[in-house]
Amino acid sequence: MEKLNIGIILGSTREGRVSPQVGAWVKELGDKRGDANYTIIDIADYNLPLLGEPGKDASGAVAWAEAIGKQDGFVFIVQEYNHSITGALKNALDYVRDEWNNKSAGIVSYGSVGGARAAEHLRGILGELLVADVRVHPALSLFTDFENGTTFKPKDVQVDSVNQMLDQVIPWATALKTIR
Numbered sequence: 001m002e003k004l005n006i007g008i009i010l011g012s013t014r015e016g017r018v019s020p021q022v023g024a025w026v027k028e029l030g031d032k033r034g035d036a037n038y039t040i041i042d043i044a045d046y047n048l049p050l051l052g053e054p055g056k057d058a059s060g061a062v063a064w065a066e067a068i069g070k071q072d073g074f075v076f077i078v079q080e081y082n083h084s085i086t087g088a089l090k091n092a093l094d095y096v097r098d099e100w101n102n103k104s105a106g107i108v109s110y111g112s113v114g115g116a117r118a119a120e121h122l123r124g125i126l127g128e129l130l131v132a133d134v135r136v137h138p139a140l141s142l143f144t145d146f147e148n149g150t151t152f153k154p155k156d157v158q159v160d161s162v163n164q165m166l167d168q169v170i171p172w173a174t175a176l177k178t179i180r
Ligand SMILES: Cc1cc2nc3c(=O)[nH]c(=O)nc-3n(C[C@H](O)[C@H](O)[C@H](O)COP(=O)(O)O)c2cc1C
Pocket: 012, 013, 014, 016, 017, 018, 019, 020, 079, 080, 081, 082, 083, 084, 110, 111, 112, 113, 114, 115, 142, 149
């Protein structure tokens, strides 16, 4: 059987963001498992102006749709901005529809309280996009899993949490592939 494709989506795009460190860590843990092709998908690499914004070049939309369409499941790297997800992630989610449908996802979030409020907002959006988000949710603290809020140094227990999350994402991604 062909390996599943799991896209690790970096939800933040600002200069100085920490999401690439978190995404690279999840990819390393995924690659160690060897149960899927884990790929970092960085919203900042795509030209995605605000959806429908007049006079803006939205040529990145085609590549974005292709990148999402290729995946069987996702891990969202979610950072809390004003108790929700970033505008960049919401905009990128809005850009495509069918490409998200009938796939599974896990959420890895961070913030002062583990990014929990942002993660719960994302779950509501994923429901509308027919993305099956799993229960296990690694929640990273800006105080204890980062040094000075900037250098990512996750506590050991977070490794188990990511693996338990992927233990749920992979079977659901496998099952949902059969109905697409
Ligand atoms: C606009 C903005 C709003 C934020 N709001 C919250 C918040 O509501 N709760 C929280 O825990 N952290 C909040 N933070 C802190 C971010 O979670 C923290 O800076 C994190 O590193 C941002 O992710 P990034 O570095 O990948 O951009 C906010 C940061 C920004 C830039």
